Amino acid sequence: xxxxxxxxxxxxxxxxxxxxxxxxxxxxxxxxxxxxxxxxxxxxxxxxxxxxxxxxxxxxxxxxxxxxxxxxxxxxxxxxxxxxxxxxxxxxxxxxxxxxxxxxxxxxxxxxxxxxxxxxxxxxxxxxxxxxxxxxxxxxxxxxxxxxxxxxxxxxxxxxxxxxxxxxxxxxxxxxxxxxxxxxxxxxxxxxxxxxxxxxxxxxxxxxxxxxxxxx
Amino acid sequence: xxxxxxxxxxxxxxxxxxxxxxxxxxxxxxxxxxxxxxxxxxxxxxxxxxxxxxxxxxxxxxxxxxxxxxxxxxxxxxxxxxxxxxxxxxxxxxxxxxxxxxxxxxxxxxxxxxxxxxxxxxxxxxxxxxxxxxxxxxxxxxxxxxxxxxxxxxxxxxxxxxxxxxxxxxxxxxxxxxxxxxxxxxxxxxxxxxxxxxxxxxxxxxxxxxxxxxxx
Numbered sequence: 001x002x003x004x005x006x007x008x009x010x011x012x013x014x015x016x017x018x019x020x021x022x023x024x025x026x027x028x029x030x031x032x033x034x035x036x037x038x039x040x041x042x043x044x045x046x047x048x049x050x051x052x053x054x055x056x057x058x059x060x061x062x063x064x065x066x067x068x069x070x071x072x073x074x075x076x077x078x079x080x081x082x083x084x085x086x087x088x089x090x091x092x093x094x095x096x097x098x099x100x101x102x103x104x105x106x107x108x109x110x111x112x113x114x115x116x117x118x119x120x121x122x123x124x125x126x127x128x129x130x131x132x133x134x135x136x137x138x139x140x141x142x143x144x145x146x147x148x149x150x151x152x153x154x155x156x157x158x159x160x161x162x163x164x165x166x167x168x169x170x171x172x173x174x175x176x177x178x179x180x181x182x183x184x185x186x187x188x189x190x191x192x193x194x195x196x197x198x199x200x201x202x203x204x205x206x207x208x209x210x211x212x213x214x215x216x
Numbered sequence: 217x218x219x220x221x222x223x224x225x226x227x228x229x230x231x232x233x234x235x236x237x238x239x240x241x242x243x244x245x246x247x248x249x250x251x252x253x254x255x256x257x258x259x260x261x262x263x264x265x266x267x268x269x270x271x272x273x274x275x276x277x278x279x280x281x282x283x284x285x286x287x288x289x290x291x292x293x294x295x296x297x298x299x300x301x302x303x304x305x306x307x308x309x310x311x312x313x314x315x316x317x318x319x320x321x322x323x324x325x326x327x328x329x330x331x332x333x334x335x336x337x338x339x340x341x342x343x344x345x346x347x348x349x350x351x352x353x354x355x356x357x358x359x360x361x362x363x364x365x366x367x368x369x370x371x372x373x374x375x376x377x378x379x380x381x382x383x384x385x386x387x388x389x390x391x392x393x394x395x396x397x398x399x400x401x402x403x404x405x406x407x408x409x410x411x412x413x414x415x416x417x418x419x420x421x422x423x424x425x426x427x428x429x430x431x432x
Contacts, residue, residue: 044377047305051381053388089263143431160427161260161420164380165267168413172269196412197384204377207423211376215359215426 025112027149030120030133038128038135039208040216045126048204054197059124061187061194066122068181068191069174073115079173081111093158106152121198131205138206160210164203171196241328243365246336246349254344254351255424256432261342264420270413275340277403277410282338284397284407285390289331295389297327309374322368337414347421354422376426380419387412 022028029035049055069076084090085102094110096103117137120130139145143157174195179188208216238244245251265271285292300306301318310326312319333353336346355361359373390411395404424432 048377048381050303051305051378052384054384087266089267157431160423160432161264162267164416164420164423165264167416168268168270172409193388200380200383200416204380207376207380210427210431212426212428215373216376 022116025116026109028113028116029136030116031129035132035136036139038131038205040131040135040205042126042128042131045131045205048201049126052197052201054194054201057190058194058197059126061190062122062124062198064183064187065178065191065195066119068178068183069118069122072177072180073118076118076174076177077111077114080114080170081107083169083173090162093155093162095154097153097155103152103154106150106154109150121195121202124198134202134205135208137202138209141206142209144209160207163206163210164200167196167199167203170199238332241332242325244329244332245352246332247345251348251352252355254347254421256347256351256421258342258344258347261347261421264417265342268413268417270410270417273406274410274413275342277406278338278340278414280399280403281394281407281411282335284394284399285334285338288393288396289334292334292390292393293327293330296330296386297323299385299389306378309371309378311370313369313371319368319370322366322370325366337411337418340414350418350421351424353418354425357422358425360425376423379422379426380416383412383415383419386415 022030084094091102094102094107096106120133136145140149141158141163146157147154171192175188175192178191178195179185183191238246300310307318310318310323312322336349352361356365357374357379362373363370387408391404391408394407394411395401399407
């Protein structure tokens, strides 16, 4: 094992370690057979990517960001959680409906999965497994499944309007982290633009459970 | 009047001319008393702007873009219409359901209002009148009012998913036009970021008619 660690590139070892951490995270069901099949197809995804000008260069830019972000997820989440905590309109969705206060255990459980989401987004696998997990994430924000994963008593839903909106704070605050490891200004710009498209794409997929039958 | 023209700054004269053109455009009902009141309030708007990190500097940046874009709207629309025409997934929403072909009169009628929309967005007035018109625009994309303004036979709706998605092509293709009049790279970046936020904000408001009761 010592030899294995010595000869594997640092990134590959990081990926193996990250995968073990993912599987140990409560509620992180990416790839689980229990997940429902997404109500949108890979062809729908391809059409949406076209409308978003999302191309092969964006996939490469996202994957370039994976190695840059891998050891920064905690610092990124500190910034994101700071923003949510200081915005009453958002922190309410983490509120315990009995105490009226934010639920620390709920915040922490979501935070662990959020760290994996950063790397999932950067890894940019757009296959059926990924699509099905996007649907699950959407359900968990909506009244269909919110609170159930973590067994909490909180608001019935995250209101639709905030889901696409969060594209902006997430990608704006990410930008300095993309620049932390010496990438050129042009590459930081490419990675940032790819992140904006990918997060907006996901926010659209997550919105499906909120949209009236036949209108998505 | 000659004296008046001489002493008024060019921009003010442009605004007066633009206002006359707006009022002469069929279906451009901004500020009309016939419009329904938006189902979201100015307080809802302020909360959404906060979640989008949309601040006073974005308002200034949008207004800076107004003078830059004022005489470029036709060229911008050539690019946008070129993108729609070359994307079957989008041009279908301009299709005549009897012929199966894009309807040139429909495309042209929307284009005239689209030019005003560019300047409306750049002028960044976020009042009740603006809010009510955003609601009207949303209705006109959805099955509630699509085709009615122009008396056309076309698809029943623009599917929800494409509304937030269009934030990207609109703002990506706008960027070179923001740089056309000698603004600094930093100002172009500020204006572009403000446009992304504003278009996404509008796309969220336009989505309201698609979202299930009580979930917006």
